[in-house]
Amino acid sequence: MxxxxxxxxxxxxxxxxxxxxxxxxxxxxxxxxxxxxxxxxxxxxxxxxxxxxxxxxxxxxxxxxxxxxxxxxxxxxxxxxxxxxxxxxxxxxxxxxxxxxxxxxxxxxxxxxxxxxxxxxxxxxxxxxxxxxxxxxxxxxxxxxxxxxxxxGYMSIGYDPRAVPAPASFADLAKPGYKVALDGDPLRSSAAFSGVMAASLQGGSPRPQQGVALFAKLKKAGQLTSTDSANTVITWDHVNAARAARNSGSWKVVIPAGAPLGxxxxxxxxxxxxxxxxxxxxxxxxxxxxxxxxxxxxxxxxxxxxxxxxxxxxxxxxxxSLPKAPGPPVLLTIPQTDAGKTYLKKEWAKSGG
Missing domain, CATH: 3.40.190.10 (Periplasmic binding protein-like II)
Structure with a gap:
C-alpha cells in the first residue's frame, strides 16, 4: 500500500x-x-x-x-x-x-x-x-x-458450453436443453432475487412480473433445477467467473446485453x-x-x-479477464427493490417457486 x-x-x-x-x-x-x-x-x-x-x-x-x-x-x-x-x-x-x-x-x-x-x-x-x-x-x-x-458486479449467466449454446438473453433460457438454476431461493437469497430482477429488466427498468413469468415457464417445462444438476446458473459474474477459472473450457460466463443489472x-x-x-x-x-x-x-x-x-x-x-460488460450497470433504487420483493413475496410460490 x-x-x-x-x-x-x-x-x-x-x-x-x-x-x-x-x-x-x-x-x-x-x-x-x-x-x-x-x-x-x-x-x-x-x-x-x-x-x-x-x-x-x-x-x-x-x-x-x-x-x-x-x-x-x-x-x-x-x-x-x-x-x-x-x-x-x-x-x-x-x-x-x-x-x-x-x-x-x-x-x-x-x-x-x-x-x-x-x-x-x-x-x-x-x-x-x-x-x-x-x-x-x-x-x-x-x-x-x-x-x-x-x-x-453484474448479474450473469454461467453455462456449460459442452451442453448448451451461449445464451444471448434471459429469454433464451426457455429454449430446449437449458437446465437452469438460481443461486438460492429468491425470497431469502439476495443473489437469487437479483437473478429474477435481472430477468425482469426491460428498457433499463425492472418489471418483476416478467421475471417471475420466465421462471414459472421454466418450472412448467421441467427446466428449473438445483445448482448441482444445472448446466446454466444465474448469479453474480464474479461467482461465475471464479467457477470458469477453476473449470477451464467447461464453464463460461455471459452478461446479457439487455439486462446489465449491477x-x-x-x-x-x-x-x-x-x-x-x-x-x-x-x-x-x-x-x-x-x-x-x-x-x-x-x-x-x-x-x-x-x-x-x-x-x-x-x-x-x-x-x-473479467466477463465483458455490455455497458454501465443498471442499479436498482431502493423503492424498485422493495417493490420487487413485495411482488415476489406474493407471486413466487404460486408462479415460480
Missing part, C-alpha cells in the same frame, strides 16, 4: 509577558491519536500512526465474509500478514440482515452490506472517509462517510467497534490500490476502478 503523510497543522499562540508570539507549526506526530476520527488526517495524521494504533489493538473482527467470495480469503490473509493483526472471522455465511441483527452479540468492527441494508442502518455506523474517497462515484457513497462501496457491496464501520483503529485501517486497506486489485483478482469490480485505470494502478491483465 502507498503510505502518504498528511500533516495536520495547528497554529499556537504562547503568552509571554504582555504579548504573544507564534510558535512553529506542530507536526502531525505530536497530535493525540483519535481512534474514532472520521478521516486519517483528523485522527492519526499519517498511515504509520494509524498502523501503530491498530497494532496496539491487535485484532479485527469481521462478519459475513466467505473466504471464497470476491477473494476475501486472500484479502483477509494479506491484511493480517501485512499489519500483524489477528482477523477473527465470524459467521462467514451471514447475510447483511443477519450481520446487522447480530451486531450487539457478535460485536464486529466492520460490515460488508447490501446498499439497502446500509442505507437503513446508517445511524449505526461511524463515519470515516478513506484516502481514496474522491475516487468513489458519488452514487455509491454516503456524503457523511457512513458507508461506501468497495466492489461490485450491484455494489458497501462497507461501514460499526459505531460500537471494539477495535476502532483496526476498523479504520481495514477500510484504508480494502479501498487502497492493493486492496482494490485483490478484489479484482477475485473477479469483483473495484469501486475505485475507473480512477485507478486512469492512473495506471489497476491490474490491466486481471481487468481484461
Amino acid at each position: 502507498t503510505v502518504r503523510t498528511c500533516a495536520a497543522v495547528t497554529a499556537i499562540l504562547v503568552s509571554a509577558g504582555c504579548g504573544a508570539s507564534p510558535s512553529a507549526e506542530k507536526p502531525a506526530s505530536e497530535h493525540p491519536v483519535k481512534v474514532q476520527a472520521a478521516s486519517l488526517k483528523e485522527g492519526f495524521g499519517t498511515m504509520e500512526r494509524l498502523i501503530e494504533a491498530a497494532q496496539k489493538e491487535g485484532t479485527l473482527t469481521v462478519v459475513g465474509l466467505p473466504r471464497d467470495w470476491a477473494n476475501y480469503g486472500e484479502i483477509i490473509d494479506t491484511f493480517a500478514d501485512k499489519y500483524d493483526i489477528e482477523v477473527k472471522q465470524l459467521e462467514p455465511g451471514a447475510s447483511s440482515r443477519r450481520a446487522l441483527d447480530a451486531a450487539a452479540q457478535l460485536k464486529p468492527d466492520v460490515f460488508d452490506l447490501s446498499l439497502e441494508e446500509a442505507v437503513g442502518a446508517a445511524g449505526r455506523f461511524a463515519p470515516y472517509k478513506v484516502q481514496g474517497w474522491l475516487d468513489l462515484p458519488d452514487h455509491v457513497k454516503d456524503p457523511s462517510g457512513a458507508w461506501y462501496a468497495a466492489y461490485g 450491484v455494489y457491496h458497501v462497507q461501514a464501520i460499526n459505531k460500537a467497534a471494539p477495535h476502532p483503529a483496526a476498523a479504520r485501517l481495514w477500510q484504508e486497506f480494502i479501498l487502497s490500490d492493493e486492496g482494490q486489485n485483490l478484489f479484482q483478482k477475485g473477479y469483483a469490480r473495484p469501486a475505485r476502478g475507473e480512477a485507478m485505470h486512469m492512473r495506471g494502478t489497476l491490474d490491466a491483465e486481471q481487468a481484461a
Whole structure:
C-alpha cells in the first residue's frame, strides 16, 4: 500500500509577558491519536500512526465474509500478514440482515452490506472517509462517510458450453436443453432475487412480473433445477467467473446485453467497534490500490476502478479477464427493490417457486 503523510497543522499562540508570539507549526506526530476520527488526517495524521494504533489493538473482527467470495480469503490473509493483526472471522455465511441483527452479540468492527441494508442502518455506523474517497462515484457513497462501496458486479449467466449454446438473453433460457438454476431461493437469497430482477429488466427498468413469468415457464417445462444438476446458473459474474477459472473450457460466463443489472457491496464501520483503529485501517486497506486489485483478482469490480485505470494502478491483465460488460450497470433504487420483493413475496410460490 502507498503510505502518504498528511500533516495536520495547528497554529499556537504562547503568552509571554504582555504579548504573544507564534510558535512553529506542530507536526502531525505530536497530535493525540483519535481512534474514532472520521478521516486519517483528523485522527492519526499519517498511515504509520494509524498502523501503530491498530497494532496496539491487535485484532479485527469481521462478519459475513466467505473466504471464497470476491477473494476475501486472500484479502483477509494479506491484511493480517501485512499489519500483524489477528482477523477473527465470524459467521462467514451471514447475510447483511443477519450481520446487522447480530451486531450487539457478535460485536464486529466492520460490515460488508447490501446498499439497502446500509442505507437503513446508517445511524449505526461511524463515519470515516478513506484516502481514496474522491475516487468513489458519488452514487455509491454516503456524503457523511457512513458507508461506501468497495466492489461490485453484474448479474450473469454461467453455462456449460459442452451442453448448451451461449445464451444471448434471459429469454433464451426457455429454449430446449437449458437446465437452469438460481443461486438460492429468491425470497431469502439476495443473489437469487437479483437473478429474477435481472430477468425482469426491460428498457433499463425492472418489471418483476416478467421475471417471475420466465421462471414459472421454466418450472412448467421441467427446466428449473438445483445448482448441482444445472448446466446454466444465474448469479453474480464474479461467482461465475471464479467457477470458469477453476473449470477451464467447461464453464463460461455471459452478461446479457439487455439486462446489465449491477450491484455494489458497501462497507461501514460499526459505531460500537471494539477495535476502532483496526476498523479504520481495514477500510484504508480494502479501498487502497492493493486492496482494490485483490478484489479484482477475485473477479469483483473495484469501486475505485475507473480512477485507478486512469492512473495506471489497476491490474490491466486481471481487468481484461473479467466477463465483458455490455455497458454501465443498471442499479436498482431502493423503492424498485422493495417493490420487487413485495411482488415476489406474493407471486413466487404460486408462479415460480
